[in-house]
Amino acid sequence: MSTAQETADGGAQPWAEVTPDAARRLLVAAVDAFAERGYHATTTRDIAGRAGMSPAALYIHYKTKEELLHRISRIGHEKALEVLRTAAEREGSAAERLAGAVLGFVRWHAAQHTVARVVQYELDSLGPEARAEIVVLRRESDAAVRGIIADGVATGEFDVPDVPGTTLAVLSLCIDVARWFNVDGLRTPDEVGALYADLVLRMVGAKK
Numbered sequence: 001m002s003t004a005q006e007t008a009d010g011g012a013q014p015w016a017e018v019t020p021d022a023a024r025r026l027l028v029a030a031v032d033a034f035a036e037r038g039y040h041a042t043t044t045r046d047i048a049g050r051a052g053m054s055p056a057a058l059y060i061h062y063k064t065k066e067e068l069l070h071r072i073s074r075i076g077h078e079k080a081l082e083v084l085r086t087a088a089e090r091e092g093s094a095a096e097r098l099a100g101a102v103l104g105f106v107r108w109h110a111a112q113h114t115v116a117r118v119v120q121y122e123l124d125s126l127g128p129e130a131r132a133e134i135v136v137l138r139r140e141s142d143a144a145v146r147g148i149i150a151d152g153v154a155t156g157e158f159d160v161p162d163v164p165g166t167t168l169a170v171l172s173l174c175i176d177v178a179r180w181f182n183v184d185g186l187r188t189p190d191e192v193g194a195l196y197a198d199l200v201l202r203m204v205g206a207k208k
Helices: 021-037 044-050 055-061 065-088 094-111 113-121 128-155 163-175 189-203
Strands: none
Touching: 021 044, 021 055, 021 065, 021 113, 044 055, 044 065, 065 094, 065 113, 065 128, 094 113, 094 128, 094 163, 094 189, 128 163, 163 189
16 A cells, blocks of 8 residues: 555544645655665655656755655654654553553554654664654654653552563554554554554553
């Protein structure tokens, strides 16, 4: 499934607000190309062709192929972080907030699986400066989940001897959904999200 179709249960495309239209089309084309061929095997000509544009037209909006990947990665990480922060800042018990965070995070990675694969697995293709910017966003995602788990430990809701290690395990479990999710599979993004939320609550020893 192409990024243009990945909207069911996942909201609008991450770059729905990107303007002008040509810049948005190039982002969509780049995601499809990077997901299919990998960043290094994709050329700017490939991307321009998928967008129905000439290679010269691409450079009006993006100076390099890396700039495209950086923009995709930044927008994707910001959207995923927004999901986690929204859940973390809600009222309710730590268990409720953690379940909401996992459900939303997994649902996003399933519903936007093509986008998420590029966002999560092409990090090392970025140059040092761009990579450092994305690493900051990843640390903020870690902090959002870690804060919920720490709250649960503090209130006695969770039994977690290693909060940082458990946080890493939870995020890794959720992110991996983008690698295997299939729209023709047995479960919808919502169903996978609910399953993972239950698994994570069991992982942290949530009291029922």
